[in-house]
Amino acid sequence: MRRALRWLLAVCVVAATTSVALAADLRPLVQSLGTGGYAGTEKGLAQLSEAGDPAAVPVIEALQAGDLYVRKADGVVVIARKAGSDYALTDPLGGASLGEAPAGAIEKIKVNNALRRAISASLGALTLMSPDAGIRRSAADAVFKSRDATALDALNTALAKEQDSSVRRAMEQARAAITLTAGASDEDTRVAVATLAGRSDQDALALLSSVASSSSASETAKAAAASAIASVQLKLTLWGVAQNLWYGLSLGSVLLLAAIGLAVTFGVMGVINMAHGEMVMIGAYTTFMVQELFRAHAPGLFDLSILVALPAAFLVSGGVGILIERSVIRWLYGRPLETLLATWGLSLALQQAVRSIFGPSNREVGAPSWMSGAFELGGLTITYGRLWIVVFAFAVFAALLVALKRTWFGLSIRAVTQNRPMANAMGIRTAKVDALTFGLGSGIAGLAGVALSQIDNVSPNLGQGYIIDSFMVVVFGGVGNLWGTLVGALTLGTLNKFLEPYAGAVLGKILVLIFIILFIQRRPRGLFALKGRAVEA
Amino acid sequence: MLTRFFLMGLDRKAGVVLTILALLAVLVPVSTLLVPADSPFHLSIFTVSLLGKYLCFALLALALDLVWGYCGILSLGHAAFFALGGYAMGMHLMRQIGPRGVYGNPVLPDFMVFLNWTELPWYWLGFDHFWFAALMVLAVPGALAFAFGWFAFRSRVTGVYLSIITQAMTFALLLAFFRNDMGFGGNNGLTDFKEILGADIQAPGTRVGLFVATVVALALSYMIASGIIGSKLGKVLVAVRDTESRVRFLGYNTEHYKLFAWTLSACMAGVAGALYVPQVGIINPSEFAPASSIEAVIWVAVGGRGTLAGAILGAVLVNFGKSYFTGALPELWLFALGGLFVAVTLFLPKGLLGLGAQLMARMPKSKSLPNGKPADQKGM
Incomplete structure (x- = not known):
């Protein structure tokens, strides 16, 4: 551990010293941008890209945006941006402020079309050399997409220096794409096809099929392309299945969240709560209210609003639930x-x-910042929002299971459910347990509302959309069995997502409903029926 | 003794209901068509159509009462049968438009021309004949109900489970009819009808005729239903409602009884839908919405379940209230309807018609009436 730290420190020191040294070297090159008109600028630009220092990137970007000026008084090149009536000047290298100047005291460095092309080429080359692996990788991906043959030299230079294996692979793929698009010798084509076969996505597939069908390519190259296409397609199919599984898991966890509160009120208590969807809606509106409070009083802490909304929604929905139980149910x-x-x-x-x-x-x-965005896992695109909902659904499920099986309250709930008069005789206040159980189910619906507010429209009709699905899940899984609800939700979610590509979203849903109706005929008490002596209610 | 008392009570009630319906069938046409427009006894065509709509709902409620009130099957999908009957009639009316549509196609309805369809789908064939459409009004809901009931009752799906899968059924149909490629006009449904049986559908005479047809259909259905209730079959149905297992142990095949009542009820609902469509001039998938089925249940509950007449009364009263509230206080309608649901289940378990008996029972020393009405809640 300590060795690693020391090593890290050393790397930092070296990086810092080299960047300072390079910045010093860059200064005259930047200065040369401002002298000698178009030709002078072009020469300076060429030297800047040859130097290959990423510190030059902001300078060239400023040139591209038309923000690079020469201060008339001393001929220093500066970045100037409009601030009020004057211009705010900054040092292009390092970004230190150089005070303000009126419009007359500075002169813009002009660019023409030839220069603009040179600018984008040198920007591409410089980002390929960037010390940040992420930037290098995205630059390589950009080259892959554009298949711009002029980037080939920069790509080769960058490849010669590249250490990171994943960036290296991206660069090689970009080079292969350029090779295949531009046309090359048989040997080169074969190598490029082999490189691209490692990249399993639609872009690679399109490139490879263009080789397979092109007239100029030789038979061996075509055969290589065809086998590469087959392997890419197989990978794509597998990733497609994985993607469907993920979508199914994601939909299943949404269903689980919506149904789990119902599993308590309907499954454990036998109460059909058609207002369950509205408990979800109340949870979503509580989230909205909490966020409004955060926006008004503590905008800096907005990322925490969801964490505050969770207990708030649980309490509000649970409170409404207890009120309903006491007054009506x-x-x-x-x-x-x-x-x-x-x-x-x-x-x-x-x-x-x-x-x-x-x-x-x-x-x-x-959405708080830690819930937005997405990441790639192989061929899967996973959004953080969905991931958190899956995690949250399982966490709620586990918490409920523990609450029912391991706490005194859970024990009382189960006792009252199984034998009300006996529980009463043993000193359990059944009326109180009823109210609290209903409050628990409603509170969990409120928690679901917090999660669903992230992926659905928060409107008065929010709950309506989930109530039928929730009942299907509970009935399918088997009333009175939490595990049944879990299996039911995940099964229905996955089934839905696997039917969707073939049947379309609506027809898929209809088929699932028909499946449930038929399933209930086979097993009238659901997947995991409670076994007991009671013939019927 | 008990049977005779029950039959007598039924006859008296049936007499009242049928008299009222007969009066409606005579008075409404007279006051619409013969009484001059400035007279206070004149009824506008709008009112007649509105009354006709209420009576269609009353027929749906009657059908629902037959299965819920007497057989213990709470259907949360009866609006599906209603809408299927409506679609069957709507398809006939669409074919009657002929070349008068916007696109002037003599065979294809407008929405099919719009979707670039070149020929009529097979399931639209035959609907240009009225008799065929009339047959389908009964056959389609009846067949669906038979198939659904056959599987559900044989597997002994009862109570809450049955209610939930009837809801799944109507929800699946809702989604299906929303699809454009189903060939039923998708989201917009079927509308823009021109004539029925050769008569202009907007003409006052046709409107009154449709109203009278609705009254007749309601009266006939009422007689059929009360005939069944009064018969031995009706006794078995009530017994199934109260304790199904005991009836089964006595050797009755309860599934067959339930299936009969269920299918008959679906056919009645289909007729109600078929009469509803020409009077309101449109049928669209929203009729399948689970909410409309549940609303129909509350009509029955308000009037009093297991009374037949109560279903009619409840449907008319609630829908009158709905028309009034949505016009005068639209904000309050859902509160009123929601409150009605809660109040009726909590305070009026036997509905308005049961109110008298409920009050009597509260009085000391009053005799309770053992007359086969749903007195206890055991069979729920």
């Missing part, structure tokens, strides 16, 4: 169909209430 125990009607009525009223308070239009719920 407790009168209807043992009459599930009437509970269904009453809670449906409540859901209508809650929707209208939210519509009256917040208006009928969608509300903007922002």
Whole structure:
């Protein structure tokens, strides 16, 4: 550990000294940009790119943007940007401020079309030499996409120096793309095809098929291209399956989040809560309110708003749930169909209430920075938002499982569910347990609302979209069994996503619904039916 | 003794219902077509269509009451049968437009021309004949209900599970009919009808005729339903509702009884839909929405489930309230409807028609009426 640290320190020191030394060397070259008109600028530019120092990149970018000026008084080249009526001057190397100057005291370094081309070429070459591996990699990818033959020299120079194997691969692929596009000898083509076969995406496929079908290429090159195409296609199919699995997992975890609260109220208590979707909606609106508070009072802490919204949504939705249980549902125990009607009525009223308070239009719920963006995993593109939702869904599931199996409260819930009079006789206050259980289910729905606010429109109709799906998941998985809900959600999510490419989104969903209807016929009590002596309710 | 009492009560109620319907069938045409427009007893064509719409809903509620009130099957998908009947009628009316559509195609409805279809899909064939369409109004919902019920009842899917899968059924149909390539007009549905049986669909005479047809259909369905309830079959249905397993142990094949009531009810709902479409002039997939099925359940609950007449009363009252609220206080309608759901389930478990009996039962020393109405909630 200590050795690694020391090594790291040494690298930093060396890097710092070289960059200072280079900056000193660059100064006259930058100065030369401002002398001798177009020809002088072009010469200076060529020397700058030859020097191959990435510190020159901001200078050349400023030149491209037309921000590079010469100070008339002493002929120093500066970057000038409009600040009020005057210009704010900065040193192009290092960016130190050089004070302000009126428009008359500086003169812009002009560029023409020939210069513009030279500028982009030297920028491409310089970014290929950048010390940051990420920048080098994206520069190589840009070359791969553009297949610009003029970048070939810069690419070769960069390849000779490149140490990082992944950047090296990207550069080689870019070079192969240029070779194949420009046309080359048989041997070169074969090497390029072999290089591209390692890159499994649609771009590579298009390039390879252009080789396979081109008239100039030899038979051996074509055969090599054809076998490379087959291997790329196989990889693409496999990644496609993996992508579908990921989408299925992602949809499944959304379903799980929406259904898991229902699994408590419906599965454990036997209460059909049609207002469950509205509990989700209330959770989403709580997130919106919390974010508004953060925007108004602590905009710097906005990234934390979701973390605050989680407990807030749990409490608000859970509180509304307890209120509903105490005022309506407790009168209807043992009459599930009437509970269904009453809670449906409540859901209508809650929707209208939210519509009256917040208006009928969608509300903007922002994503914290750690939830936005995406990363690539092989051929998969995974957005952070979805990843967090998957993680969150499983975390909620695990927490609920622990709460039900390992806590006193969970024990009371299970006791009341299994034998109400006996639990009562043992001193459990069943009415209180009922209220708290319903509050727990509703609170979990509120948590789901926080997550869903990140991927769906926060509108009064938010809950409506999930209620039928949630019921399907619970019924499919088997009422009264949390594991069934988990398996049900993931199965239905994956099934949906695998049907989508063949049948389309809507037809896929219809097929899933028909599948559930038929499935219920086979197993009327769901995938994981509770075994017991009760014949029927 | 008990049976006779039950039958007598039923007859008296049926008499009242049928008299009211007969009065409507006579008075409404007279006051619309014969009474001069400035008289206070004149009814506008708009009102007639509105009343006709209420009665179509009443027929749907009656159908639902037959299965929910007497057979214990709470369907959350009855609007699907209603809409299927409506689509069957709508398809006939679309074919009747002929070359008068926007694109002037004599065979293809406008939306098919718009989608660049060149010929009529096979399932549209035959709908240019009224008798065929009328047959389909009964056959399509009936066949769907038969197939659905056959599988569901045989597998003994009951109670809440059945309710949820009926909801899945109507939701799947909703999604299906929204698709353009299904050939049912997609999102916009079927509309712009011109004539029915050769008569202009907008003419006052046709409107009144449709109203009378609705009244007749409602009266006939009521007689069929109350006939069934009064028969031995009806007794078995009520027994199935209360304790299905006991009926099964006694040797009855309960699935067959349930299937019969379920299919009949779907056919009635289909007729209601078919009468509804020419009166409102449009049918679109939103009729399949699970919410409309659940709304139909509350009509029955408001009037009193297991009373038949209550279903009619509830449908008319709730829809009248809906028309009033959505016009006068649109913000409040969902509150009112939501509140109605809660209030009826909590305070009026037997609906408006059961209110009298409920009050009587509260009074000391009153005799309770053992008359086969859903007194206990065990079979739910």
